[in-house]
Amino acid sequence: MIAEGHRTPFANRLPAALSNEASASVAALVAGALAANFRGKLCDTVLRDGAPLHFPKGARLYDVGDERRTFFFIRHGIVKVGRITPEGHEIIYDLRKDGAVVGELCVHETPRRERAVALAATQAVAVPYDRVFEVLQRNGPALQQFLESICQVLADAYGQVDLLSTRDTLARLSRVLLRLAAEFGRPAGDLIEIDAYFTQEEIAQMTAVSREKISRALNRLRERGIVRYSRGGHLLIDSRALAALPCE
Amino acid sequence: MIAEGHRTPFANRLPAALSNEASASVAALVAGALAANFRGKLCDTVLRDGAPLHFPKGARLYDVGDERRTFFFIRHGIVKVGRITPEGHEIIYDLRKDGAVVGELCVHETPRRERAVALAATQAVAVPYDRVFEVLQRNGPALQQFLESICQVLADAYGQVDLLSTRDTLARLSRVLLRLAAEFGRPAGDLIEIDAYFTQEEIAQMTAVSREKISRALNRLRERGIVRYSRGGHLLIDSRALAALPCE
DNA sequence: CGGGGACTGTGACGGTCGTTACAGACCGCC
DNA sequence: GGCGGTCTGTAACGACCGTCACAGTCCCCG
Numbered sequence: 239m240i241a242e243g244h245r246t247p248f249a250n251r252l253p254a255a256l257s258n259e260a261s262a263s264v265a266a267l268v269a270g271a272l273a274a275n276f277r278g279k280l281c282d283t284v285l286r287d288g289a290p291l292h293f294p295k296g297a298r299l300y301d302v303g304d305e306r307r308t309f310f311f312i313r314h315g316i317v318k319v320g321r322i323t324p325e326g327h328e329i330i331y332d333l334r335k336d337g338a339v340v341g342e343l344c345v346h347e348t349p350r351r352e353r354a355v356a357l358a359a360t361q362a363v364a365v366p367y368d369r370v371f372e373v374l375q376r377n378g379p380a381l382q383q384f385l386e387s388i389c390q391v392l393a394d395a396y397g398q399v400d401l402l403s404t405r406d407t408l409a410r411l412s413r414v415l416l417r418l419a420a421e422f423g424r425p426a427g428d429l430i431e432i433d434a435y436f437t438q439e440e441i442a443q444m445t446a447v448s449r450e451k452i453s454r455a456l457n458r459l460r461e462r463g464i465v466r467y468s469r470g471g472h473l474l475i476d477s478r479a480l481a482a483l484p485c486e
Numbered sequence: 487m488i489a490e491g492h493r494t495p496f497a498n499r500l501p502a503a504l505s506n507e508a509s510a511s512v513a514a515l516v517a518g519a520l521a522a523n524f525r526g527k528l529c530d531t532v533l534r535d536g537a538p539l540h541f542p543k544g545a546r547l548y549d550v551g552d553e554r555r556t557f558f559f560i561r562h563g564i565v566k567v568g569r570i571t572p573e574g575h576e577i578i579y580d581l582r583k584d585g586a587v588v589g590e591l592c593v594h595e596t597p598r599r600e601r602a603v604a605l606a607a608t609q610a611v612a613v614p615y616d617r618v619f620e621v622l623q624r625n626g627p628a629l630q631q632f633l634e635s636i637c638q639v640l641a642d643a644y645g646q647v648d649l650l651s652t653r654d655t656l657a658r659l660s661r662v663l664l665r666l667a668a669e670f671g672r673p674a675g676d677l678i679e680i681d682a683y684f685t686q687e688e689i690a691q692m693t694a695v696s697r698e699k700i701s702r703a704l705n706r707l708r709e710r711g712i713v714r715y716s717r718g719g720h721l722l723i724d725s726r727a728l729a730a731l732p733c734e
Numbered sequence: 735c736g737g738g739g740a741c742t743g744t745g746a747c748g749g750t751c752g753t754t755a756c757a758g759a760c761c762g763c764c
Numbered sequence: 765g766g767c768g769g770t771c772t773g774t775a776a777c778g779a780c781c782g783t784c785a786c787a788g789t790c791c792c793c794g
Contacts, residue, residue, distance in 0.1 A: 321648065329651045331644045343644075346637035352644065371630070378623055385619070388636055389594035395643035396579045396591075396600065400569065402650035403577045403694040405752075407781080437741065446651040448782055453743055471741090471790095653782075655751080685771065696752055701773060719771095 290361040293317075299354040299362060300341060307344040307367040312336055315360025316422075316434055320443065321352045330443040332394055333357070335421060342388060358434060402446055410445040411455045412480050415465070419477050429466065429474040436473075538609040541565075547588060547602040547610060555592040555615035560584055563608025564670075564682055568691065569600045578691040580642055581605070583669060590636060606682060650694055658693040659703045660728050663713070667725050677714065677722040684721070 290313050293299060299310050299317060310317075317340050320330040331352065334340050340354050345367060374381045401413050415432075423430035438456070442449040459465040464483070466474040538561050541547060547558050547565060558565075565588050568578040579600065582588050588602050593615060622629045649661050663680075671678035686704070690697040707713040712731070714722040 321644075323648070323651070325652075327651070329648060331647055343637055343641055345633050346641050351641070371633070374633075375626055375629060381623060381629075382619070385593050385622075388640070389591055392636070392640050392643060393591055393594050393599070395640060395647065396569075398647050399579055399643065399650060400571070400577060402647060403571070403575070404573075405780080439741080449742085450744080450783085451781065457743075653750085687771080697772085698753085698774080699751065705773075 290363050293356040293360045293362065295356055295358055297356050297360075299356065299360075300350060301353045302350055304344075304350045304353075305348050307348060308341055308364050309344075309367060309370050310340040310354070310362040310364050312338050312340060313361040313363065315362070316357040317354050317360055317362075318357050318440070319352055319354050328443045329446065330440065331398065332391065333421065333444075339384075339387060342391070357436070357440070407445070407447050407451050407455050408458070408483070410447060411441070411452060411459075412483050414441060414444050415473065415475050416477060416480055418473070419475050419480075423475075423477075426468070426474060429476050431468055432473045432475065435471055538611050541604040541608045541610065543604055543606055545604050545608075547604065547608075548598060549601045550598055552592075552598045552601075553596050555596060556589055556612050557592075557615060557618050558588040558602070558610040558612050560586050560588060561609040561611065563610070564605040565602050565608055565610075566605050566688070567600055567602050576691045577694065578688065579646065580639065581669065581692075587632075587635060590639070605684070605688070655693070655695050655699050655703050656706070656731070658695060659689070659700060659707075660731050662689060662692050663721070663723050664725060664728055666721070667723050667728075671723075671725075674716070674722060677724050679716055680721045680723065683719055 293315070300306070300308065302321070312334060314336050317334045317338075318330050319332045319334060319340060320328060322328050334354075340362070343352060344350060374384055397417075401410055404410060418432050418434075418436070419430045422432050422434045424433045425431075438452045439449050442452045445452065447455075456465060459480075460467075462479075464476045464479045468474050541563070548554070548556065550569070560582060562584050565582045565586075566578045567580045567582060567588060568576060570576050582602075588610070591600060592598060622632055645665075649658055652658060666680050666682075666684070667678045670680050670682045672681045673679075686700045687697050690700045693700065695703075704713060707728075708715075710727075712724045712727045716722050
């Protein structure tokens with residue numbers, strides 16, 4: 239269970255926002271990127287836009303205090319949205335992946351109070367909010383998808399509140415694992431392999447539980463055969479057994 | 487500290503969505519309702535719309551399982567948005583008051599997974615999502631305000647995640663009290679009176695802490711003079727002292 | 735092939751929470 | 765005025781968590 243990638247923690251702040259694509263292209267980007275499963279189409283439109291930024295693992299898309307009102311449309315990769323508490327603990331609000339948008343909170347408040355960090359090598363297109371707004375105003379389907387997408391994000395946030403309202407570590411962990419399986423899972427025999435690497439520390443930050451307790455809880459699940467590790471350190475989970483778990 | 491209103495827990499399900507106002511009127515409603523502090527203007531537009539629904543304390547604006555895609559524009563009152571866990575505990579995701587919108591999650595998912603309940607007598611106008619969407623598509627300022635509003639809601643949700651990521655009851659309580667003071671506060675001498683009645687149970691549901699612990703924590707704050715009760719059972723709080731509290 | 739760094743596993747200790755169980759306070763209604 | 769219901773205050777107990785401390789493991793890089 240070791241990280242597979244290199245670490246480049248403090249690299250690659252984003253350049254000034256892009257500016258010159260045709261508006262129609264941005265419209266396609268918005269419409270395409272906001273649907274959950276538009277991978278192929280998204281790649282096309284992003285390639286046409288010609289300016290995907292590359293963020294290595296650990297790079298920040300934006301940081302606390304950033305004043306740019308920029309949206310990021312993720313072409314490929316995984317991004318965590320979160321914050322560091324005054325006490326120094328990191329909190330992960332949400333994970334976003336291919337096809338999702340990141341940075342929408344700048345609509346409500348600048349400078350930013352949260353940050354977005356690539357958990358794996360990520361390609362994303364940065365678009366200033368003004369441009370996004372223009373597109374939404376002119377393009378009904380894009381607006382429709384955007385509203386659905388943002389409400390999806392809100393529903394996820396309330397799901398996180400649900401998660402944190404239970405005090406049972408195993409229940410929290412199992413919900414996080416189920417979500418990871420649903421979002422990043424790939425069938426592997428009877429189990430589902432989570433196709434991305436998360437450290438126990440990161441899982442702990444999603445569950446607001448100490449890393450040590452996550453270690454223990456994962457091992458309890460392993461003893462029961464509900465969780466295994468693959469060679470790459472990826473998690474293999476038995477979703478069915480995991481979902482049935484809280485009822486015991 | 488006793489509830490001042492009558493209880494009418496299971497009353498007043500909402501009627502079928504409204505349908506006949508002029509679209510321009512709905513546009514004004516959307517634009518007006520979504521700004522945080524548009525009380526006067528909002529009353530005007532709602533009155534012109536002519537169909538504010540009245541929800542007594544405890545009535546549900548909508549419930550889990552509801553399939554109507556309806557937005558509610560709150561003219562006056564307080565609404566809690568939340569859920570009951572399988573274990574039977576209630577979780578309060580958010581509070582919404584005059585000028586806010588409720589029910590936006592139906593854009594992402596029907597039937598609904600959450601519910602909205604009036605915490606005080608509430609007047610609200612129900613508008614089907616289709617109509618709201620039409621307005622947003624045609625009315626730039628309304629769209630602008632709507633996006634800001636929804637991102638505000640999202641930021642609040644992540645604030646709730648922050649809140650629940652600390653395990654210190656006093657810190658959680660103080661953050662909830664500060665928020666209540668900011669949203670419902672009215673200056674009263676050196677202190678701020680929270681102009682609405684919340685039971686300890688409700689505060690507990692916002693903090694995901696047991697009611698008993700809230701009782702103790704409130705009394706600890708009272709001993710220090712940071713919190714007092716007014717005659718109506720309303721809370722009086724010393725925001726400054728409370729904000730300074732976690733640093734001790 | 736060896737050393738360093740990041741990640742994981744495990745134990746012990748102290749603190750805090752949820753639960754359960756009551757008692758007291760206050761209100762509204764009959 | 766009494767009764768029932770709701771809300772608040774308190775205590776005791778057991779369970780669980782965070783923290784600290786450290787050992788073990790694996791990979792990468794030199």
